[in-house]
Amino acid sequence: MKEFRAWHLFLLMGLFGLFFLFYQGLWGDPTVLPPVIIEEPAPEILAPVLYEGEPIRLSDHLGKVVVLNFWASWCQECKLEHRFLLALKKRFEDNPNFVMYGVNYQDKDHLAKAYLEEHGNNFEHMIDMKGIISIDYGVYGVPETFVIDKKGIIRHKQIGPVMGDVYSELIEKVIEPLLNEPVT
Amino acid sequence: MIKLLALTVLFLLTFLLLFSQNLSAQTTPEPPPLSMNEDNLQTKTKEISQTLRCAVCQSESIWESNATLAIQMRDIIRERLLAGETGDEIRAYFVSRYGDYIVFKPRFRGINMLLWGGPFILLAIGMAVLLRKLKKWTARPEKEKPEPLAPIDETQRQRIEDELSSLK
Structure with a gap:
């Protein structure tokens, strides 16, 4: 039996580490990309509204929990989540610290309005024709939903529709705890 | 073996130094367009x-x-x-x-360093192992020394002498 030296151990650990990374890479879902903007200050938004009114400025809502939902009239998954979004707004409509906006993405005004007339609407929407807001938030596609805390920090990003368990978890594990956080 | 390991480490350090200089040259801020x-x-x-x-x-x-x-x-x-x-x-x-x-x-940072440096580290390890093996293969085999004989007692010595004299 040859002497087992310290460098043998380091070499083995290094090789094991490399193989572990390789193994993880084999089973990871290549469509899932880690969001990098979480826990970062939410980029400022100044955008025109879909219907008549003053432009929306995100920083006006510091001290409140803001939900931003990126959607488009051509997006099929957006249709699936829409009734859950209406329910979300309805659930917190009496809470003065809750704000919810839709961000209409790569769409046309008249199509977006027709979509809302068909599926119902109870919250405000802004227009992002040039994709400036969506790129600023690192959006890949729609639907995507962001939750911003009272200090203006992005605390959650949901890629894909908010529905079923995702909807329940979003309320119980993200929005309600954030609403209960004190404003400092 | 220690020399070999030291050489490997030196090789890696040189590589990382050169590479990081190269990268820092790449990431030097460009002047704003006039x-x-x-x-x-x-x-x-x-x-x-x-x-x-x-x-x-x-x-x-x-x-x-x-x-x-x-x-x-x-x-x-x-x-x-x-x-x-x-x-x-x-x-x-x-x-x-x-x-x-x-x-x-x-x-070139964080886990990406492994991505950049990984192949070179593996290459260095492979070279170190190969050099070690080559050194072993090409080393001259030492001349075999005869094993020391066990001392013989007086009876055995007498018997050998008798047998040798009977041959004469």
Whole structure:
């Protein structure tokens, strides 16, 4: 039996580490990309509204929990989540610290309005024709939903529709705890 | 063996030093453009766009892609160039929004260092192992020394002498 030296151990650990990374890479879902903007200050938004009114400025809502939902009239998954979004707004409509906006993405005004007339609407929407807001938030596609805390920090990003368990978890594990956080 | 390991470590350190210098040279901030006419604005937009991955396409840069997101990203690059930002600042902006995935060339930091250095580390380990084996294979075998004989007692010595004298 040859002497087992310290460098043998380091070499083995290094090789094991490399193989572990390789193994993880084999089973990871290549469509899932880690969001990098979480826990970062939410980029400022100044955008025109879909219907008549003053432009929306995100920083006006510091001290409140803001939900931003990126959607488009051509997006099929957006249709699936829409009734859950209406329910979300309805659930917190009496809470003065809750704000919810839709961000209409790569769409046309008249199509977006027709979509809302068909599926119902109870919250405000802004227009992002040039994709400036969506790129600023690192959006890949729609639907995507962001939750911003009272200090203006992005605390959650949901890629894909908010529905079923995702909807329940979003309320119980993200929005309600954030609403209960004190404003400092 | 210690010499061999020291050589390997030296090789790796030299590589990392040279490589990091090379990278820092690459990441030296570019001077802001003094004037941006339409031609060099287009050239610069193309140059930066070719280094960024289209987030919604298969292995295409945002310069090659016609996806709406890629077109919008190109517009943002153009606007930022006009605002006086450098290529590195623009790339850094996209990385801050989409992560390292958005650049074709991963940055030399964090776990990416393993990506850059991993093959060279493995090569160095392979070379060290190979050198060690070669050294063993090519080493001259030592001349075999006869094993020391066990001392013999008086009876055995007498018997040997008797047998030798009987041969004469």
